[in-house]
Amino acid sequence: MSVLGNTDGERATPHDATAVDTRDARSVEHTLLQASALIATAASARRRQPARPTAVRHLYPSQLAATAGRLIDHAEHFVVVTTAGRPELTSVFAPGLRALEAARARGVPARVLLGPRAVRASRARLLRLSAGGCEIRVDAGEPREILLIDGVLALIVPPAEAPGQRPTLVRDPSMVGVTCQLLKGTWNTARPLREFHGAVARLRAEPAQDVLSCLRDGLTDEAAARRMRVSLRTYRRKVAQIMEELGITSRFQAGRRAAELGVLPAGDL
Amino acid sequence: MRTNHLSTAHLSTARLSSVARSRAGTAVPGGDPTAAGPAPEADRAHVARAPEAARQAQVAGAPDEADDLDSALAEVRTLLETIVSRHRDLRSGQGTIVPLAPDEAGLAGRIDRLCGTARRGLAAVIAPEEEPGRLIGDALRRVQSRPEGAPRVRVLHTRAGAPPERALPDSWRRAAVPPMHLLLVDRATALIQVESPLGPHAAQVSEPTLVGTLQSLFDGLWRRSSPLASPEFDGRGGSRLARAVLRALNEGVTDEAAARELGMSVRTYRRHVAEIMARLGARSRFQAGVLAAELGLLGPHAPR
Numbered sequence: 001m002s003v004l005g006n007t008d009g010e011r012a013t014p015h016d017a018t019a020v021d022t023r024d025a026r027s028v029e030h031t032l033l034q035a036s037a038l039i040a041t042a043a044s045a046r047r048r049q050p051a052r053p054t055a056v057r058h059l060y061p062s063q064l065a066a067t068a069g070r071l072i073d074h075a076e077h078f079v080v081v082t083t084a085g086r087p088e089l090t091s092v093f094a095p096g097l098r099a100l101e102a103a104r105a106r107g108v109p110a111r112v113l114l115g116p117r118a119v120r121a122s123r124a125r126l127l128r129l130s131a132g133g134c135e136i137r138v139d140a141g142e143p144r145e146i147l148l149i150d151g152v153l154a155l156i157v158p159p160a161e162a163p164g165q166r167p168t169l170v171r172d173p174s175m176v177g178v179t180c181q182l183l184k185g186t187w188n189t190a191r192p193l194r195e196f197h198g199a200v201a202r203l204r205a206e207p208a209q210d211v212l213s214c215l216r217d218g219l220t221d222e223a224a225a226r227r228m229r230v231s232l233r234t235y236r237r238k239v240a241q242i243m244e245e246l247g248i249t250s251r252f253q254a255g256r257r258a259a260e261l262g263v264l265p266a267g268d269l
Numbered sequence: 270m271r272t273n274h275l276s277t278a279h280l281s282t283a284r285l286s287s288v289a290r291s292r293a294g295t296a297v298p299g300g301d302p303t304a305a306g307p308a309p310e311a312d313r314a315h316v317a318r319a320p321e322a323a324r325q326a327q328v329a330g331a332p333d334e335a336d337d338l339d340s341a342l343a344e345v346r347t348l349l350e351t352i353v354s355r356h357r358d359l360r361s362g363q364g365t366i367v368p369l370a371p372d373e374a375g376l377a378g379r380i381d382r383l384c385g386t387a388r389r390g391l392a393a394v395i396a397p398e399e400e401p402g403r404l405i406g407d408a409l410r411r412v413q414s415r416p417e418g419a420p421r422v423r424v425l426h427t428r429a430g431a432p433p434e435r436a437l438p439d440s441w442r443r444a445a446v447p448p449m450h451l452l453l454v455d456r457a458t459a460l461i462q463v464e465s466p467l468g469p470h471a472a473q474v475s476e477p478t479l480v481g482t483l484q485s486l487f488d489g490l491w492r493r494s495s496p497l498a499s500p501e502f503d504g505r506g507g508s509r510l511a512r513a514v515l516r517a518l519n520e521g522v523t524d525e526a527a528a529r530e531l532g533m534s535v536r537t538y539r540r541h542v543a544e545i546m547a548r549l550g551a552r553s554r555f556q557a558g559v560l561a562a563e564l565g566l567l568g569p570h571a572p573r
Binding site: 039054055056057058059060139141143144146156158162163164165166167168170172173174175177178179180181182183184185186188189215216218219220248249250251252253254255256257258259260264 | 349358359360361362363365366368394444445446447448449451461462463464465467470471472474476477478479481482483485486487489490492493518519520521522551552553554555556557558559560561562563
């Protein structure tokens with residue numbers, strides 16, 4: 001069928017073309033009017049639905065920064081943020097921390113639970129938040145990205161590689177409540193920020209790593225001193241320095257703390 | 270992910286047709302080059318975009334009207350796509366959280382059915398002396414006592430309490446979690462219950478992100494919880510002693526002070542330490558600390 005649409009099988013003549021053209025124009029108008037009526041029907045169906053916010057809503061990554069900022073800006077009672085500081089979420093994380101500073105200034109209590117990478121990424125801002133009265137702790141086991149607002153709303157951002165999972169906004173009271181309680185449990189086992197800072201940076205540096213690898217390998221002090229080509233006394237002094245850095249008094253505690261802080265060099269035990 | 274309800278083919282045709290018919294009734298189409306109308310200057314800019322449309326409009330003598338109609342229709346189409354997409358997003362979570370009435374009869378049946386379907390693993394956080402913790406605990410014990418291969422069961426207690434006598438080693442641990450109940454089945458479905466000032470809230474959750482988050486939080490707590498009440502640590506001296514020795518090591522006191530505290534000789538204390546190290550597979554106390562931390566033997570830190 002040509003664009004001039006001849007359904008009668010007659011040869012197209014200028015005369016027929018005019019008739020066909022008018023008929024098609026009317027059909028376009030008719031179609032447009034139908035579309036308009038359908039939209040009006042959809043709108044009125046929407047109006048009949050109760051205006052209830054949905055219990056579970058999925059978001060696109062592009063909406064995350066704005067949504068997180070808006071939620072924190074409107075928080076009144078309590079904000080909890082947990083994040084591993086994943087690189088792809090930097091554009092969400094940085095504005096989120098800024099909004100958190102503003103919330104603190106408004107007097108809203110806030111808690112932040114971080115993975116080690118997030119601590120390194122935002123040192124200055126975290127120190128400011130901490131000075132502003134925000135409680136900050138570090139969990140070596142890379143926490144999920146979760147934003148809890150006033151105990152009634154949760155914004156959850158799953159890892160990119162998690163199958164079938166999408167950024168989700170939840171209002172369901174049981175889901176938000178259970179998430180709150182589980183996070184409190186995680187909070188209980190996390191270390192305060194001031195214990196984590198500085199110590200980790202120094203412990204990840206070369207000199208400390210050599211000593212830590214001897215300790216991790218379970219060498220006797222003598223064998224370790226030989227491996228590091230230092231005297232036994234020097235080796236023991238280095239170990240004592242590390243223990244002081246970690247703020248503990250026994251080798252057992254040193255092992256535990258090194259594991260928790262994630263500063264052990266790679267390798268099998 | 271954003272499927273287009275509006276048929277592309279239909280609209281392309283409609284678009285082209287609309288240009289051809291944009292002046293329905295005002296001029297004779299078919300290529301009369303002498304038809305009156307504004308100069309086609311503006312058209313040249315649009316030739317690249319829609320050569321057919323521009324040519325026809327130029328010929329027809331009303332290029333601006335055609336373009337306006339085109340872009341207006343295109344805008345409407347785009348807007349409709351956006352609306353459909355956003356409406357979908359608002360609804361995509363529907364039905365993935367089903368609130369439950371906290372009435373016991375229905376809940377027991379639901380718990381049993383869920384546990385019956387489990388193939389890969391079950392994880393739970395319960396206060397075993399409360400409902401629905403008791404129901405969940407019973408159902409999980411039944412799962413564990415299946416003669417044929419039972420799925421892996423992990424249970425965290427929120428209150429201090431002895432594990433059930435016939436529990437398999439390393440399946441029950443204590444965690445410093447406030448009161449709540451959670452049952453995770455095969456990492457795909459979750460049953461949750463929590464108290465609030467307005468009364469208990471319970472629900473069954475099947476949304477992947479939410480279940481995945483609950484699972485991830487559970488795994489983290491499991492790693493950091495103490496299995497010291499588990500029979501695995503039972504042996505000569507019993508689990509209570511092993512726990513006490515580990516606690517002493519954890520506190521960093523000297524061997525002499527620890528021995529005094531536990532009412533034994535230093536030599537006996539060091540023998541217990543060596544036993545724990547052997548069980549952990551540690552060659553030094555530092556390694557013992559690392560392994561104890563990684564195995565979650567040390568529990569939450571005491572407040573300072």
